[in-house]
Each structure stands twice: as C-alpha cells, then as structure tokens.
Amino acid sequence: MTTVRPTSEATRAVPRPARLRPADVLRLALVGPRTRRLRSTLSAFGIALGIAAVVAVTGISASNQAHLLDQLDRLGSNLLTVTPGTGPDGKEVPLPKESVAMLGRIAPVQRASATSETGAAIYRTALVPGSQSNNLSVLSAQLDLLGTLRAKLRFGRWLDRGTERLPVVVLGDSAARRLGVTGPGGKVWIATPDAGGDWYGVLGVLRPSELVPAIDDSALVGRPQATAHLAGTSTPTTVYLRVHPDRVTDVQAVAGATANPAQPSAVAVGRPSDLLAARAETKNALTGLVLALAGVALLVGGVGIANTMVVGIMERRGEIGLRRALGARQGQIALQFLLEAALLGLLGGVTGAAIGTGAVAGYAAVHGWPPALPVTWISTGPAVAVTVGTLAGLYPALHAARMPPTSALRSA
Template sequence: MTARLPRPARLRPADLLRLGLLGPRTRRLRSALSALGIALGIAAVVAVTGISASNQAHLLDRLDRLGSNLITVSPGEDFEGKKVPLPKESVTMLGNIAPVERVSATGNTKANVYRNEFVPSNQTNSLRVLSARLDLLKAVRGEVRTGRWLDHATERLPVVVLGSSSAERLGVTAPGTKVWIAGEGLTGEWYGVLGILEPNELVPEIDDSVLVGGPTAIASLDGDRTPSTVYLRVHPDRVSDVQDVAAATANPAQPGMVAVSRPSDLLKARAETDDTLTGLVLSLAGVALLVGGVGIANTMVVGVMERRGEVGLRRALGARRGQIAAQFLIEAVLLGLFGGLVGAALGAATVYAYATGQGWPATVPLVWAVAGPAVAVVVGTVAGLYPALRAAGMSPTGALRSA
C-alpha cells in the first residue's frame, strides 16, 4: 500500500499578510520608488479635483452674495453697427415690471479722467466717466472699500467715486485725493475723490469707471440723458420671465435693438471652463497612475527573478501555486494601497494649502479622497497579476537550479 503525502497546510490570512510584507521590507528603496508613482498620480487627482471644487465653491459663494438675479439692459446695434440709444423713460418702464425688485442705471459722458492736468489727452487709461444714480450701489450690490458713496448732498458737487481698477490705474489709494476731469469742449476741472469701491465680479464695467452724480454729469460733463446701462435686480424665481420681456419694455418701438444679458452667466461659464480643464488634468493624472502601475509591475517582475531561489525552496517544502501567487499579489496590492494613501494625504494637503493662500473655502471631494486609494489598489492588483502568476508557474527544480 502506497503512503499518501499529507496535503500542504493552508496559510492563514495573517500568514499571507506577513509574507506579502516580506518583499517591501527587504527592498525598501525599490518599493518606495514604485509606490511613489502611484502616490503622485493619486495626489494629482485629489489636488486637481480639490482645487477645482474649492474654486467653484468660492465662485458660488460670490454668486450667493452678489446674487445671480441681476439683469443688464443696454443699447443694441442697428444693421450698420451703430448703437441705438435707449429711451430716457426706459428705466421707469423697466422698474414697472412686477418681478423687478430694484432698478438703477448709469449714463455716458463726454469727459475723461486724468491723474493731473499735465497728462496728454489721449492717455485715458481706458477709463470711462459715467453718471450714476444714487441707488446704483444697492442695485449691483456693490461695496465701498474706503470713503463713501454719493448722496443727495454730493451728487451735485465736483466729486467722484472710483471703481477698484480705476483707482489702481490712477494711483489713488484714499479719499480726499483730486483727479483731473476734462474732455473735448469741456473746461477741465479738479474733482475730489469721495470713495473707492470694492471689485464687483458681476459688474466689471463699474470697476473700470469713474462715477459722478447725474446732475453734475449733465450740467458740467455733457452727460447723456439716456441710460447707457440699466441694472435690474429681480425676483430669483422670475429671472427668465423678466429677460423675455425686458427688451420690449425698454424700447417698445425697437425691441430688437436692445441687448439683454445676465452677468452671472459669465461666472457660470468660468466654472464650466474649470470643469473642462479639470478633465484635461485628470487625464494627465491617469497617465501618472499608469506609469506608477508599470513601475509596480516592473518591481514585481524583477523581484520574482531575484527571488527564484526562495520560490523554489518554498515550492519544494510544499507551498502551493496559489500561495506563491497570493504572496506576490499581496505585495503589489500593498504597494498600491500605500501609494494611494500617501497620495490622497499629499493631494488633500496641497488643496488646503492652496485654498488657504487664495482665501477660498478648502473643499476636498469625498468621492476622490476615498476612491483614490481604491483606484491605487486596483492598479496595484492589475500590475502585480502577471508577476504573481509567473512566480506561481515556476517549477521547484527549475527555480532551485537557476538560483
């Protein structure tokens, strides 16, 4: 009767884990470099999505504060490309639309602004001098950085309020400074700076303007009596309805010659552009993940070749093919998991550092923070599959002979 050899003992999960840690512990530098490729890929994914999400959160916060229910109405162009002025009654007519909560307007003047009377007349810095109604700041939800806004006492005086960009270009940092306002056919005059505005993302044309009171603009600066831009603050649920009737209400005789826009759409377009750029960078992060996976596969293949003696000895002592394959596969998975965790932490730290520096709310998408290490494990598994099968396919005698 022939004696049967005992079946090889099954390795417990804890034993397999210890065997899987054997390779990374003995080849620390090579294992660290392999995991680094995965870590960089995951860090890129988390950082790009996190910075994009933080930027969008900042934009949405600005939209919430500025309000996405602002509509602008301005003169359109005729068939010859010439501007068709709005009727001077257009502000009142637009204000009579039921969902309109607040309406205000600016008007053009013939004046230009200069830092002093010695600046050549053609060097205007692309700044406009506009007449402004007293309720303009409330309509556009603007804020005064320093100084104060126009009121009934100052709208008839030679004073101006500067937008943020116009103050920077003129080199004015505080109220009380004087600027020179002149123009063709106008007598130049010094105007005192009453206030400086904060930047307004929804109404950037205000940032590049110098604002004077309506009575002063008409009396001294040859200002238009018709509005150049009308700003409507409407009920948030009725924005589309007001957009549909704004042109016909502003100029019933020529509704096709009226331009109606919603400034917040520009900010939303910026957010969509960020999404497109995010997709591009994510593809680059995918390449980094692929490179990291190739690095892990290379490390595992080289490890199999260097450890043929170990594999042959274990096979000669009764280790099964599945146990050998599991050992090398666990090594690859551990490298991927380690790289994924390090990459997620590095990406999150990058997001928080960048967002804090920009003054944004730091936002790390939970789905990527969790999915990053999971993706790294999948990459490590795929990368280690072939080397694991190759190690398992070695014969004991062949492995010992080549060792």
C-alpha cells in the same frame, strides 16, 4: 503470487497539501517589501504620485468652484444689464428715457438703476490736453446704483441728494489708481467738450467690482450735475436690474420688449455672472487634462510595481523552488506574490491620498479659499491603487506559480 493491497490505515497516512491560513499568507506577502524596502518604496511612490495628483487636482478645482460660488452668492447671480443694441441699419438704437422706470415695474425686478454717458473726460491735472484719451469714462449715476450693484466703498461715501448737484465724483477702483488718488480729499480735473473744465473733489472710491468691471474704469457724478455742466443726457446707457433669483430667465425674456417696445430686437440683455461661470468652465477643461496626466502617472506606477515583482521573483527563485518542493501549491505561490503587489498598491494609495489632501488644504489656505476635500477620491483612491497594483502583479505572480521546483532550485 500474492498481491498486497494497501490497508485503510496506509491510505489515511498519505499526506495532503496543507492550506495556508490568512495570517500566514499575509506574513509571506510582507517578506518582499520588508527585505527590499527601498525598491518597494520607489514602486509604491509611482502609484502615490498618481493618486495624489487626482486628489489634488479635483480638490483644488472644487475649492476654486466653491470660492466662485461664494462670490456669486455675495455679489448675486441675479444681476442683469440692459444696453442699447443695433437696429436693422447697423446703427446703435438708444434706450428710451423711460426705460429704467418701465423695467422697474416688472414684478420680479427688485431694484433698477442706470448710468449715462457724458461728453467729459477726467485727468489728474488740468495740463493734460483734452484731445488725449485715458480710457476712463465719466458717467452720471442714479443714487440707487450702489445698492443695485451691491458695490462697496473703499473709503469716503456715495452720492446723495445733497451732493448729486455738486462738483464731486466717486471713482472706480482702477480709475482711482490711475489718477493717483490714494485717500479722501483729493481732486481731479474734468474737462468738458467745449474745452472748459473744473476741479472736482473726490467724494469716495469704490472697491473692485467683480460683476461689472466697467465701473472700475469710471468716474461717477450725480445726474443733475452731469446734465447741467458735463454735456450729460438723461438717456440711460446701461440699466442694471436686480431680479428675483428664481425669475432671472423670465425677466431676460421680456426685458427687451419692456425697455424699448418699438424696437425690442435693438436691446441687448446680458447677465454678467455668466462670464464668471464661463471662466469656471475653462478651468474645468484644464482639470480634465491634468486628470489625464494623473492617469498616466498611475499607469507608470503600475509598470513600476510589475517590474519590481518580476525582478523580485528572479531573485527569489530558490525560495520559490524550496516552497514548491515542500508541498506548496501553485495557487499559494501566486496568492503570495499577488498579495504583495496589492500591498504595494495600498501603500501608494494611502500615501497619495494623504499627500493630495495636504496639497488641497495648503493651496486653499494660501489663496483664502474654502477647502473642498474630494471625499470620494480620498476614500476610493486607495482602492483604485490596490486594483492597479493587483493587475500589475498578476503576470509576475502567475509566472512564479508556474515555475518548476527543480529548475527553480537549480538556478538558485
């Protein structure tokens, strides 16, 4: 019996599986999204919401921080306040009369000014009983207080050497509103501890003070006038120091001993700008919570893509079986569906980055903040979305690749 051996020509005639070109793979991956547009759009929208939330939250938080830093730059984060503290017996220890001058001699201190309490109270009319308090303070102020605080006038003018001895007053923003003063030329009644009082002309009204809110609820008079007629004292109640920005910590360390050498521990030294910084930290904590919710949105979007892919594979069994029967390899099938999931993620990522960018710009414009776009998240958001989409489509793609051609054609 003669054995027929295959010739080399016959061997070369055996067909080999062809490899798909990248353009062909991309064309096949676009079949699903193009034929099931609504379902694909809804799946990508879940990813878009997550990316948009991340971009919007980080951008709005950064814009708010930029606004806060801009405020601190304008107002100055180098303002210190020195106030009386408590002694060992728990009682308040007044600052010495010379404390303002002594603090002003510290080398990094650029400006020093102070306010002092008086025994007077301020009202809209003289008919209000003096026993009723309206929580407004009458303080005596040094002439350089306005420059030290970097406060601004809403209207009118500040005290000077010609007016500090006259019955005139400069009102804080909140005090002016509560007393009904809406313009220059108004008058208010200042009652003294001896049940007397007098009308004082409103010399000016200050704008709201971000760093020193206590000034907003105060009526400021000249020190000579307060000492002579309002039971005022020359002992400072609050000393304000404008310090070199790079030496704030150094001045804080020696301010107590300088203001009251006899009892340095009975002096309280504060930094009003720390309150603004604490407010920013509180908002950053809220930002972390919202970012966690954005992560949940990304997870939900990934589940939506996985669900879409699984349903699509079940509907396209006939296509999968036919391609397998014609020689398509498992890797080619898996790559097709994996790329389809990645394209859905990319669509959601780009859309979400655009939505988030628009939200940041719009929110900042409404509040008058400088828009701080999170470039990192805008650029990496689509990449994150592609990663989520790819991971979500991994199992459906492998399931489609392992589907036997005969069973796929039979169930089509």
